[in-house]
Amino acid sequence: xxxxxxxxxxxxxLIGAFAIGILTLPLLAEPDYGDHSSSTLTTKAWNAMAQQxxxxxxxxxxxxxxxxxxxxxxxxxxxxxxxxxxPKEETTKLWALNDVGTCMFIKGEVLLKKGDKxxxxxxxxxxxxxxxxxxxxxxxxxxxxxxxxxxxxxxxLQFENE
Amino acid sequence: xxxxTYKIIMLAFFSLLFSFNITFQLKGExxxxxxxxxxxxxxLNPSKVELKKDPNGNWRLYVNGDVFPICGAGGASKAGLLxxxxxxxxxxxxxxxxxxxxxxxxxxxxxxxxxWRLGIMVVPGIWVQHERHGFNYSDSSSIEKQRxxxxxxxxxYKNHPAVLMWGLGNEMEGVTSKDASEIVxxxxxxxxxxxxxxxxxxxxxxxxxxxxxxxTQVKKLCPDIDVLGVxxxxxxxxxxxxxxxxxxDKPFAxxxxxxxxxxxxxxxxxxxxxxxxxxxxAANYYSAHKLVFEENDGKELCLGTFAFLWGxxxxxxxxxxxxxxxxxxxxxxxxAMTKAWTGNWPKNRCPVIKGLSSQAYGKVVKPNINxxxxxxxxxxxxDKLSYNxxxxxxxxxxxxxxxxxxxxxxxxxxxxxxxxxxxxxxTPSTEGNYRLFIVISDGKGSAATANFPFKVKK
Numbered sequence: 001x002x003x004x005x006x007x008x009x010x011x012x013x014l015i016g017a018f019a020i021g022i023l024t025l026p027l028l029a030e031p032d033y034g035d036h037s038s039s040t041l042t043t044k045a046w047n048a049m050a051q052q053x054x055x056x057x058x059x060x061x062x063x064x065x066x067x068x069x070x071x072x073x074x075x076x077x078x079x080x081x082x083x084x085x086x087p088k089e090e091t092t093k094l095w096a097l098n099d100v101g102t103c104m105f106i107k108g109e110v111l112l113k114k115g116d117k118x119x120x121x122x123x124x125x126x127x128x129x130x131x132x133x134x135x136x137x138x139x140x141x142x143x144x145x146x147x148x149x150x151x152x153x154x155x156x157l158q159f160e161n162e
Numbered sequence: 163x164x165x166x167t168y169k170i171i172m173l174a175f176f177s178l179l180f181s182f183n184i185t186f187q188l189k190g191e192x193x194x195x196x197x198x199x200x201x202x203x204x205x206l207n208p209s210k211v212e213l214k215k216d217p218n219g220n221w222r223l224y225v226n227g228d229v230f231p232i233c234g235a236g237g238a239s240k241a242g243l244l245x246x247x248x249x250x251x252x253x254x255x256x257x258x259x260x261x262x263x264x265x266x267x268x269x270x271x272x273x274x275x276x277x278w279r280l281g282i283m284v285v286p287g288i289w290v291q292h293e294r295h296g297f298n299y300s301d302s303s304s305i306e307k308q309r310x311x312x313x314x315x316x317x318x319y320k321n322h323p324a325v326l327m328w329g330l331g332n333e334m335e336g337v338t339s340k341d342a343s344e345i346v347x348x349x350x351x352x353x354x355x356x357x358x359x360x361x362x363x364x365x366x367x368x369x370x371x372x373x374x375x376x377x378t379q380v381k382k383l384c385p386d387i388d389v390l391g392v393x394x395x396x397x398x399x400x401x402x403x404x405x406x407x408x409x410x411d412k413p414f415a416x417x418x419x420x421x422x423x424x425x426x427x428x429x430x431x432x433x434x435x436x437x438x439x440x441x442x443x444a445a446n447y448y449s450a451h452k453l454v455f456e457e458n459d460g461k462e463l464c465l466g467t468f469a470f471l472w473g474x475x476x477x478x479x480x481x482x483x484x485x486x487x488x489x490x491x492x493x494x495x496x497x498a499m500t501k502a503w504t505g506n507w508p509k510n511r512c513p514v515i516k517g518l519s520s521q522a523y524g525k526v527v528k529p530n531i532n533x534x535x536x537x538x539x540x541x542x543x544x545d546k547l548s549y550n551x552x553x554x555x556x557x558x559x560x561x562x563x564x565x566x567x568x569x570x571x572x573x574x575x576x577x578x579x580x581x582x583x584x585x586x587x588x589t590p591s592t593e594g595n596y597r598l599f600i601v602i603s604d605g606k607g608s609a610a611t612a613n614f615p616f617k618v619k620k
């Protein structure tokens with residue numbers, strides 16, 4: 001009798017644990033990083049921000065920095081100015097710097113949208129200091145400079161605090 | 163005899179009184195502002211204006227020997243706005259056409275004379291025709307007529323002491339094109355030569371819709387231009403860097419800047435642009451001026467900036483570019499420029515918008531349903547705020563180059579609950595694109611604005 005009760009108890013506990021596991025699985029699951037390339041992660045971060053999926057955006061950004069941050073810093077260290085945009089390849093060959101720098105800008109924007117001004121300021125400052133010469137292709141037909149945009153965001157945040 | 167003497171004394175007394183005090187009426191509440199006005203006749207002596215580098219190597223304008231960083235605005239052509247510019251700490255105004263100089267403003271004075279009395283310098287805009295309006299730059303009689311008009315304008319005003327420099331043309335090179343029209347730029351240079359022959363005492367600036375490539379064309383085709391004016395919105399902060407990178411080495415001024423343009427912001431799924439709140443706009447004005455003039459690479463070429471628009475206009479919305487409401491109430495963009503120009507906030511600050519929310523914000527909604535919207539705002543001075551919501555159709559008369567647009571229909575009969583931070587409105591019964599606006603006033607001449615687009619679909 002005691003054994004039967006014990007088995008029942010164990011079974012109930014296991015079913016409960018299984019149910020909790022099933023229910024919380026989506027919460028614990030990582031977002032889909034696709035092919036894990038820096039360009040895929042950056043595009044996914046942009047899209048997630050546009051769809052107000054801010055936690056997903058931050059996850060893509062963190063993954064991009066984790067995988068490509070070191071390479072981006074190496075590229076940054078090799079530069080003394082922005083790479084020329086003509087030919088385009090002179091800029092695009094700095095793929096890691098461009099994508100990690102852009103991700104840092106998105107991170108600042110996402111944190112601003114989440115109301116975390118301090119975190120946003122940190123992200124914008126990091127971009128200006130560590131990934132200064134990143135450039136990002138704008139579908140309208142030119143490269144824009146995330147660090148320049150970040151500098152403006154920093155001044156705007158200072159203005160808001162005055 | 164005694165009566166006549168008494169009348170003369172009283173007349174002189176009141177003239178003096180009015181020469182020192184300017185009164186505007188504002189929403190029924192009188193705001194008395196004391197501003198010192200220069201008295202007497204306008205002297206017909208041009209100010210001595212020079213372009214030279216300061217001891218730090220920065221290009222600067224010097225007026226009668228004093229350094230003159232441009233703290234400017236475009237517009238100010240309605241009565242009271244020049245005074246507002248003076249109060250805000252501005253020192254310069256630009257016009258787009260020469261006719262504005264004759265506009266009657268406060269006390270019935272001419273615009274250019276009033277500016278002088280207030281100690282504000284003017285960049286008279288001399289209109290240069292656009293090809294997109296049908297002007298043919300290959301037609302010699304049209305060219306001759308334009309040259310004559312330009313020289314007449316210069317002759318008429320060259321001795322006025324308020325003239326700072328000439329603003330030759332505005333976006334005449336092709337407002338939407340990537341390349342500037344070469345035939346137009348060559349003519350601009352010819353006009354600059356004619357102006358300098360007529361008036362050697364004032365620099366000549368030409369104004370383009372900015373992109374760096376056009377600056378290289380101006381450099382090549384307009385050697386007689388002294389200053390490049392660039393109209394630029396989202397990219398204003400980086401204008402100096404971009405100019406320097408393409409080899410521009412003469413002085414430049416940012417001749418229109420401020421908010422993000424409606425072509426630069428995010429849009430709804432049906433293409434309606436999200437307008438920044440007045441507080442977000444203020445941050446843009448401040449940061450763009452600070453960066454282009456004081457911080458970013460290329461600042462050494464920058465003579466200063468002209469905030470756009472010191473006034474109000476319908477362009478996509480009634481609030482997109484204006485720094486004032488038609489009631490003459492100033493918006494936070496004006497406070498931002500005061501802070502940028504003087505280092506201090508104005509005595510009475512505008513309300514600060516923290517957020518605007520609604521279930522209809524940027525969404526598609528059903529007709530004839532009740533919706534709420536909420537504005538979160540504070541007043542830095544603790545003034546009591548009043549709220550005015552309004553519902554409009556989305557503008558359909560859309561032009562390019564800032565040309566006049568017709569205001570869309572208003573549907574305020576659909577506002578069920580108004581005059582509070584929370585508004586309830588009924589969505590229109592007709593399918594279409596709409597926008598809900600909020601204007602917040604502090605009752606002391608300062609206001610704030612925000613809006614959001616929504617779509618009605620069955």
